[in-house]
Amino acid sequence: MASLAEKLKSLLGIARPFDESFFEELTDALIEGDIGAKTAVELVDELEKTCRQKCTASREAVLESLRDALLPYMRSTELKPEAGKTSIYLVLGVNGVGKTTTVAKLARFFRDGRAKNVVIAACDTFRAAAIEQLAIHGERLGIRVIMHQHGSDPAAVAFDAAASVSAHGGGLVLADTAGRLHNKENLIHELQKIDRVAASKADAGCYKKLLVVDATTGQNALRQAEVFHEAVGVDAVILTKYDSTARGGSAFSISKELSIPAAYIGFGEKYSDIGVFNPAQYLAELVGSA
Ligand SMILES: Nc1nc2c(ncn2[C@@H]2O[C@H](COP(=O)(O)OP(=O)(O)OP(=O)(O)O)[C@@H](O)[C@H]2O)c(=O)[nH]1
Ligand SMILES: [Mg+2]
Incomplete structure (x- = not known):
């Protein structure tokens, strides 16, 4: 099965307008990439608005917006054992x-x-x-x-x-x-x-x-x-x-x-x-x- 990155690459690789069918396919790719249905729909809705506002959205801009939209949800932590404990x-x-x-x-x-x-x-x-x-x-x-x-x-x-x-x-x-x-x-x-x-x-x-x-x-x-x-x-x-x-x-x-x-x-x-x-x-x- 193709990875999410590969799917996005081929989806964005075709010269096509960022229209409704594009955003539908993008949602499907995100769901198949384990992003979760609810999150995928929310993210793509946001992305669609951004793309409409900046009518000239490029492929890289779409990916960048996607990464920016995902980042706040991706939590991380580092473990540091305390000396003497x-x-x-x-x-x-x-x-x-x-x-x-x-x-x-x-x-x-x-x-x-x-x-x-x-x-x-x-x-x-x-x-x-x-x-x-x-x-x-x-x-x-x-x-x-x-x-x-x-x-x-x-x-x-x-x-x-x-x-x-x-x-x-x-x-x-x-x-x-x-x-x-x-x-x-x-x-x-x-x-x-x-x-x-x-x-x-x-x-x-x-x-x-x-x-x-x-x-x-x-x-x-x-x-x-x-x-x-x-x-x-x-x-x-x-x-x-x-x-x-x-x-x-x-x-x-x-x-x-x-x-x-x-x-x-x-x-x-x-x-x-x-x-x-x-x-x-x-x-x-x-x-x-x-
Ligand atoms: N390629 C790759 N293989 C890994 C990685 N981590 C573990 N493996 C391999 O996965 C297999 C299972 O690893 P284990 O550490 O024995 O897994 P486990 O969870 O302890 O397995 P059980 O104790 O049987 O439940 C081994 O062949 C490891 O070498 C990794 O990051 N990359
Ligand atoms: Mg083990």
Whole structure:
């Protein structure tokens, strides 16, 4: 499927007047690009007015107006662990979105000058190979991994990791969790238990729940965010697999519909393939240029 930027490029590439049918097609392209039907209609209405006022609107001007109209809705945040405090970042998401990889990337990111005493908590005790996968990352990165046996209580792993960090004068716990959206009841129960423990062990304001979303997932990503937000509350989104050409506007729709900001963006399989989320750059890439 063509990306939103590709669709806009071909829509704007044809020499045609900016008439009603143009704006209808633009609305359709935005809806298919995960912008959401209500938002798409509102934005295009505004855009239509602007284009009418400045009768000479160019293609680039249309794209620029679109980016400007989207920007106020695209929230972002950056996480900064406070020195001397116990911070816990709980990484959540459905199966295979990149949680474990992101935990390893973030551990390296924070360890390299942004936080003292970074440890990984292997709270996915459900999938057989998950603990081993993190142990390998920990070894490669030289970062301590707190782990229990396969099948043990994930909340107890979070508890131990936080206790260890606190005992060393504070630090950051990055907790990986199992992805199990298909079994909502189980997910809610397990997550809520980890959530209670983490909330009680972290210092005030230092506990964050980070939802990992695969950038190639369309409207389903919004649904995932709704489920996790309802279950435990989500503080920020991390977008993964942004190196794929099939990426869409899910971070935008999550921000617009649920007011959850995006914090980081993963764009590859290497540890260094992660960066702080930049709303203007994200929207420029989402919408493309003429
Ligand atoms: N191209 C690309 N691949 C990624 C990225 N992040 C993760 N992956 C790959 O996605 C696959 C799944 O990653 P994991 O980190 O194991 O995903 P997970 O969410 O922990 O999976 P489960 O624990 O099974 O739910 C792996 O092959 C990763 O290398 C990314 O930003 N870009
Ligand atoms: Mg995993």
